[in-house]
Amino acid sequence: MIKFSEIKIFVGAVNVPSLGQWFTLPVSPSRVTRVLTEKGAIGAGTGNEEIMISDYEAPFKIDPYESIVKLNNMVESAKRAVENGVDEQTLADLYDQGLVLLDNTIDNQVENLVIIKAEDEDDLANEVIARRGGVGQLSNDEIETYFDFKKYGHDLILGGDFTKLTHGDYVEL
CATH class of the missing domain: 3.10.20.480 (Antirestriction protein ArdA, domain 1)
Structure with a gap:
């Protein structure tokens, strides 16, 4: 170049x-x-x-x-x-x-441009969230639209933080 x-x-x-x-x-x-x-x-x-x-x-x-x-x-x-x-x-x-x-x-x-160095879109999202002050600064609509609740719930169970009861309830361990 x-x-x-x-x-x-x-x-x-x-x-x-x-x-x-x-x-x-x-x-x-x-x-x-x-x-x-x-x-x-x-x-x-x-x-x-x-x-x-x-x-x-x-x-x-x-x-x-x-x-x-x-x-x-x-x-x-x-x-x-x-x-x-x-x-x-x-x-x-x-x-x-x-x-x-x-x-x-x-x-x-x-x-006048905001230029963010990021390897991929995941890095971009992390950097933007960090610059905005963390996930707590995102609106409920943004969280519902972009956050993978199913995957997070699955990881909570796999990580041993929660367990699923027979009839659908979950208990924090």
């Missing part, structure tokens, strides 16, 4: 896109212009003045005419989100699922 902190763009002349250079973001537009001018890709006598992104390595699509400044701002915002505890894979997943927009507010967008 390509990380937001390792995004690279290949910038070249519009007329000859292959005549260019790879840059790792963030990069100043003036540096891009200077390097491409020194390389002879753009500038006086080349017939090429405009630049474009003809290739990239990123966890999302980049338009050939995307603003380098906009890309830099987005990368800086993503870096701030990572510094605040959101890992790169989660950031990519949030984008893939349409939960964050790629702009200069990524860090603010993820700050």
Whole structure:
């Protein structure tokens, strides 16, 4: 997986896109212009003045005419989100699922999300219940809908906490 902190763009002349250079973001537009001018890709006598992104390595699509400044701002915002505890894979997943927009507010967008690290749905349920203050904080409707009373009763008997009498009553041991 390509990380937001390792995004690279290949910038070249519009007329000859292959005549260019790879840059790792963030990069100043003036540096891009200077390097491409020194390389002879753009500038006086080349017939090429405009630049474009003809290739990239990123966890999302980049338009050939995307603003380098906009890309830099987005990368800086993503870096701030990572510094605040959101890992790169989660950031990519949030984008893939349409939960964050790629702009200069990524860090603010993820700050408003509750992100729970869980191995599976069982871990998720346990974490949510713990964060809410325990099972006692669930409503009766939630408990009736999601709690497996039959299994719990069965486990109470198997665990030796209760025994079943012949006519259906139960006794705590």
